[in-house]
Amino acid sequence: MEHIRVSYGSHTVLKDFSLTVEPGEIVGIVGPSGCGKTTAIRALCGFLNPEMGEITVNGRTVFSKKERVNVPPENRKIGIVFQDYAVWPHMSVYDNVAYPLKKRKVPKAEIAKRVSYALEQSHMTGYENYMPSQLSGGQQQRVAIARALTSSDDIIVMDEPITNLDAKLREEMLVEIRLMQSRLNTTIIYITHDQEAAMQLCDRIVIMQKDGSICQIGTDEDMIKNPANRFVFSFIGVSNFIPVVEKSGSWCLDIGEGIPYSGVRPKGILPGVKNVMGIRPMDIIFDDESPVRGTIEQSVFLGSLFNYFVRVGDQELRVQRSTLDSLDGREYAEGQEVGLRFLNEKYYNAEEERV
Numbered sequence: 001m002e003h004i005r006v007s008y009g010s011h012t013v014l015k016d017f018s019l020t021v022e023p024g025e026i027v028g029i030v031g032p033s034g035c036g037k038t039t040a041i042r043a044l045c046g047f048l049n050p051e052m053g054e055i056t057v058n059g060r061t062v063f064s065k066k067e068r069v070n071v072p073p074e075n076r077k078i079g080i081v082f083q084d085y086a087v088w089p090h091m092s093v094y095d096n097v098a099y100p101l102k103k104r105k106v107p108k109a110e111i112a113k114r115v116s117y118a119l120e121q122s123h124m125t126g127y128e129n130y131m132p133s134q135l136s137g138g139q140q141q142r143v144a145i146a147r148a149l150t151s152s153d154d155i156i157v158m159d160e161p162i163t164n165l166d167a168k169l170r171e172e173m174l175v176e177i178r179l180m181q182s183r184l185n186t187t188i189i190y191i192t193h194d195q196e197a198a199m200q201l202c203d204r205i206v207i208m209q210k211d212g213s214i215c216q217i218g219t220d221e222d223m224i225k226n227p228a229n230r231f232v233f234s235f236i237g238v239s240n241f242i243p244v245v246e247k248s249g250s251w252c253l254d255i256g257e258g259i260p261y262s263g264v265r266p267k268g269i270l271p272g273v274k275n276v277m278g279i280r281p282m283d284i285i286f287d288d289e290s291p292v293r294g295t296i297e298q299s300v301f302l303g304s305l306f307n308y309f310v311r312v313g314d315q316e317l318r319v320q321r322s323t324l325d326s327l328d329g330r331e332y333a334e335g336q337e338v339g340l341r342f343l344n345e346k347y348y349n350a351e352e353e354r355v
């Protein structure tokens, strides 16, 4: 997609949206509600006409404002699993899956072959004559995926396909989508506001912000290690933000009375603006020698890690410690005073947008 612009009336949702997805890739598009994820996907699939830009699918131009090309949705060869485009309750599984092919007037014998293939790929062989009401939520989603596969096993677009499922089923569906993708080498574009699902499933993640622009594209590791801005930092994973300020040559946490934490200018401080430190819970270390003192208000054991809520000045910080680290014999209990040291902290303009 290149230079796509879409407005609803006077409200321009996508101003200049460009995104390239490589064949065989699973790309997740995440971003806050209303930022334009569905709009971008509707433009890709042909359900709305951008005012500007070009869309190419497998080397074929399917939309170009300039060249006046606009291929209808059913001929774009994109499989779609939309939340509001789930299975049709009045049609059998077979008819649901066959629908996109019937619409394209594909011969009956060919339809039978492709439906059987799609049901096999989504593990629904044998359910051809079932009605959706006789299926579980997970099975209905599989039928929706099978139907997408009959449209295309090259590109499938999924818009929040699993939000209605319970946690266990959701996990299983993510694994299945991944397995199906590696069997068929399908390109998948997966839209969600569940960044954890996106990180679990996708090769690359595209993060959109409220104004409809893309603020970062990369792997989950890129997002966590090198977040492009404060918004990405706060959107992906758990984060603490602590205002900081320089006071007579020493850097202080600007909470309560000001708590000095560094005698030298920390790396990454932005000049000329009010800074805020972004720090992950895993990057806050308990250190008896540190001048930053806090009190553990709550300690929660989560199996692979301990989660602590530590009061420092007038702020509560989230600190995590892996269970393996706790094998050093030190125990940290509620009510205990601790010293805290910061590793890998990032600095952002305090005025910058966050989630």
Ligand SMILES: Nc1ncnc2c1ncn2[C@@H]1O[C@H](COP(=O)(O)OP(=O)(O)OP(=O)(O)O)[C@@H](O)[C@H]1O
Pocket (backbone or CB within 6 Å): 008, 013, 031, 032, 033, 034, 035, 036, 037, 038, 039, 040, 192, 193
């Ligand atoms: N048909 C429409 N007419 C007018 N405004 C619309 C229409 N569809 C979407 N919008 C507006 O466009 C913006 C983007 O909507 P869109 O559905 O693309 O967001 P989204 O990122 O997919 O959100 P969500 O995660 O909540 O589904 C929103 O402000 C929405 O209110």
